[in-house]
Amino acid sequence: MLRGKKVGLRARHEDDIPILRAELYDDVVNGSRAEGRPWRPITPGSNDSRLVVDDTVESNVPFSVVELEGDTLVGTANLWGIDNHSRSAHIGLGLLPAARGKGYGTDVVAVLCHYGFVVRGLHRLQIETLSDNVGMLTAAERNGFVREGVLRSSAWVLGEFLDEVLLGLLAEEWKPDARG
Ligand SMILES: CC(C)(COP(=O)(O)OP(=O)(O)OC[C@H]1O[C@@H](n2cnc3c(N)ncnc32)[C@H](O)[C@@H]1OP(=O)(O)O)[C@@H](O)C(=O)NCCC(=O)NCCS
Numbered sequence: 001m002l003r004g005k006k007v008g009l010r011a012r013h014e015d016d017i018p019i020l021r022a023e024l025y026d027d028v029v030n031g032s033r034a035e036g037r038p039w040r041p042i043t044p045g046s047n048d049s050r051l052v053v054d055d056t057v058e059s060n061v062p063f064s065v066v067e068l069e070g071d072t073l074v075g076t077a078n079l080w081g082i083d084n085h086s087r088s089a090h091i092g093l094g095l096l097p098a099a100r101g102k103g104y105g106t107d108v109v110a111v112l113c114h115y116g117f118v119v120r121g122l123h124r125l126q127i128e129t130l131s132d133n134v135g136m137l138t139a140a141e142r143n144g145f146v147r148e149g150v151l152r153s154s155a156w157v158l159g160e161f162l163d164e165v166l167l168g169l170l171a172e173e174w175k176p177d178a179r180g
Contacts, residue, residue: 002063002115004107009063009077009115012053016064016073018044023096024076025050032158033130034094058082061115065095065108074099077108079116087123089116093136105139110176113143117171124170130155131163145169 001010021042025031031039035050042048053062059082065075075095082089093108109127116122127145129136141147145167153161 004111006107017051109143127167140167
């Protein structure tokens with residue numbers, strides 16, 4: 001398990017799946033805002049890639065996020081779009097509603113940076129998020145990510161086009177204990 005200050009990132013367990021489905025992926029608003037594709041329900045027992053991990057897909061590394069104290073499941077995180085030639089990848093995360101606003105998101109980003117830069121030897125990490133997602137923007141910027149641009153009207157979200165912000169962090173800029 002990868003450990004941060006408050007949360008740990010470990011492999012997906014079978015028991016995590018019904019909780020993540022009910023609390024994250026059944027939520028139409030959360031799903032529509034967090035994913036770049038239309039919301040659709042996940043059938044119990046299906047092998048939907050949002051929940052069931054396919055270890056043969058090397059470009060995507062999904063984690064379940066747990067509280068270090070008590071080991072309670074609090075969300076998902078992943079390093080996706082891993083490009084071993086240009087040594088870059090994207091970061092994604094989603095916390096269960098009750099786990100938001102406690103600093104866990106900031107800690108998850110820090111742990112994903114450690115995984116990307118130290119464990120995988122990547123050079124660049126990238127985040128795309130809706131421009132009104134203050135929690136995600138703050139969690140990213142506290143770890144040193146800088147805003148590199150705005151993707152105007154790039155996301156269709158529940159009836160309207162919204163802007164996304166593109167943030168990047170390079171290995172040489174990363175300060176492991178920043179999180180300021
Ligand atoms: C976005 C998300 C990952 C942020 O994680 P989090 O644990 O809630 O964020 P943190 O507690 O680390 O907050 C970091 C800062 O952001 C701010 N913040 C957090 N949520 C906020 C919100 N909804 N509105 C305004 N500010 C917010 C806080 O000011 C906090 O700073 P503080 O410590 O001074 O209070 C989490 O809320 C989440 O999973 N949301 C739903 C899914 C999602 O949006 N995923 C990202 C898709 S790109």
